[in-house]
Amino acid sequence: MARYLVTGGAGYVGSHTVLALVQRGDEVVVIDDLRQGHRGAVAPGAELVVADVADRRQVAEVFAAWRFDAVFHFAALSLVAESMAQPLRYITENLSNTLTLAEAAVQAGCLRFVLSSTAALFGYPDSELMHEGSRLDPVSAYGESKLMAERGLDWADRVHGLRSASLRYFNAAGADPGGRLGEDHNPETHLIPLAIDAALGLGPALTVFGTDYDTPDGTCIRDYVHVTDLVDAHLRVLDVLGQGRSARYNVGNGNGYSVRQVIDEVSRVCGRPVPFRTGPRRPGDPPVLVASNALLREETGWRPRHSSLSEIVRTAWEWRVAHPRGYRGG
Numbered sequence: 001m002a003r004y005l006v007t008g009g010a011g012y013v014g015s016h017t018v019l020a021l022v023q024r025g026d027e028v029v030v031i032d033d034l035r036q037g038h039r040g041a042v043a044p045g046a047e048l049v050v051a052d053v054a055d056r057r058q059v060a061e062v063f064a065a066w067r068f069d070a071v072f073h074f075a076a077l078s079l080v081a082e083s084m085a086q087p088l089r090y091i092t093e094n095l096s097n098t099l100t101l102a103e104a105a106v107q108a109g110c111l112r113f114v115l116s117s118t119a120a121l122f123g124y125p126d127s128e129l130m131h132e133g134s135r136l137d138p139v140s141a142y143g144e145s146k147l148m149a150e151r152g153l154d155w156a157d158r159v160h161g162l163r164s165a166s167l168r169y170f171n172a173a174g175a176d177p178g179g180r181l182g183e184d185h186n187p188e189t190h191l192i193p194l195a196i197d198a199a200l201g202l203g204p205a206l207t208v209f210g211t212d213y214d215t216p217d218g219t220c221i222r223d224y225v226h227v228t229d230l231v232d233a234h235l236r237v238l239d240v241l242g243q244g245r246s247a248r249y250n251v252g253n254g255n256g257y258s259v260r261q262v263i264d265e266v267s268r269v270c271g272r273p274v275p276f277r278t279g280p281r282r283p284g285d286p287p288v289l290v291a292s293n294a295l296l297r298e299e300t301g302w303r304p305r306h307s308s309l310s311e312i313v314r315t316a317w318e319w320r321v322a323h324p325r326g327y328r329g330g
């Protein structure tokens with residue numbers, strides 16, 4: 001049995017990861033200040049420490065109280081649009097919290113670290129699929145903050161031997177197929193849950209951000225990856241870290257869907273139209289982000305098991321129908 005520290009484990013991707021770890025019999029300690037997360041999203045059996053990752057004293061106390069085999073660092077500011085209004089806050093907070101945590105891990109002798117990184121560090125695509133070696137040129141402060149965090153971890157590897165895996169998620173979506181967990185942000189900004197809420201009448205009509213991109217239907221194209229497949233990538237990279245090396249992997253399906261295609265799929269799966277209007281572009285949005293996942297497949301054996309957009313939407317829809325008030329509704 002292993003023991004893991006999971007920051008942001010009460011949030012969307014973090015809570016799905018905690019559940020998977022607990023289910024396979026691992027011990028989990030979560031640090032989350034619940035600014036976005038939910039107590040009810042933390043799987044029974046995991047220990048929740050309500051604290052800010054920026055609080056060095058509390059982080060040190062956690063490392064003193066438990067010995068960890070690895071750290072999963074999900075806690076971050078993560079909204080592209082917000083980062084364009086508050087770039088300095090995003091860069092400061094995401095970089096310094098990653099380094100605070102990495103430093104505490106090194107001091108405690110825990111030399112395995114998994115970072116939630118992002119496709120947003122690529123910026124405008126220089127090829128059809130983004131490879132790990134594609135040009136890094138973020139067009140949002142959020143992407144820049146994660147790129148800096150990755151670079152900080154490189155130095156922790158070189159100098160302190162902290163092995164890290166930076167997982168560059170494309171667009172996390174969907175919900176636990178067992179119906180136990182889902183996506184519940186306040187405010188919600190992600191396309192699929194907003195389209196579902198619009199269809200259900202739980203939220204306003206969707207606004208499509210930009211219809212004049214250089215894409216076949218003029219709307220942005222993204223690679224939506226099921227949250228359960230993302231979790232699987234986290235578990236697999238532990239083996240890479242165990243081999244004593246650091247790595248960076250893209251985590252996406254390798255298929256791109258436009259905003260209009262997502263709206264159509266949500267309407268189809270839900271059996272209801274998605275009310276929407278068109279609006280201007282959202283600052284910080286590249287037109288196309290689609291992953292090459294070849295490296296992750298090759299080096300870890302990862303395969304997406306829920307890769308169809310209809311399954312991604314269906315699991316998100318089922319959770320929302322069962323939890324129209326999110327975790328507040330129990």
Ligand SMILES: NC(=O)c1ccc[n+]([C@@H]2O[C@H](COP(=O)([O-])OP(=O)(O)OC[C@H]3O[C@@H](n4cnc5c(N)ncnc54)[C@H](O)[C@@H]3O)[C@@H](O)[C@H]2O)c1
Pocket residue numbers: 007008009010011012013014031032033034035036037038051052053054073074075076077078097116117118119168169170171172173185
């Ligand atoms: N959701 C996506 O599509 C996506 C894509 C790429 C990368 N990511 C990255 O994955 C990670 C998780 O994303 P998510 O969608 O699950 O986000 P989320 O907001 O649902 O979860 C983040 C959790 O971290 C907690 N948190 C934030 N700052 C904290 C702090 N300083 N101290 C303690 N707790 C803190 C929040 O309360 C929340 O529970 C983030 O690092 C994000 O940048 C997400």
Ligand SMILES: O=c1ccn([C@@H]2O[C@H](COP(=O)(O)OP(=O)(O)O[C@H]3O[C@H](CO)[C@H](O)[C@H](O)[C@H]3O)[C@@H](O)[C@H]2O)c(=O)[nH]1
Pocket residue numbers: 078079080117118119120169170171172189190191192194206207208209210220221222259282285289
């Ligand atoms: O109301 C909305 C919301 C979104 N969109 C569009 O839908 C697409 C997806 O937007 P999301 O907000 O769902 O996701 P992002 O692509 O902005 O960002 C997500 O994926 C990124 C990497 O691709 C980051 O890592 C980020 O953390 C994560 O939220 C974008 O083209 C966006 O412009 C709309 O048209 N209307």
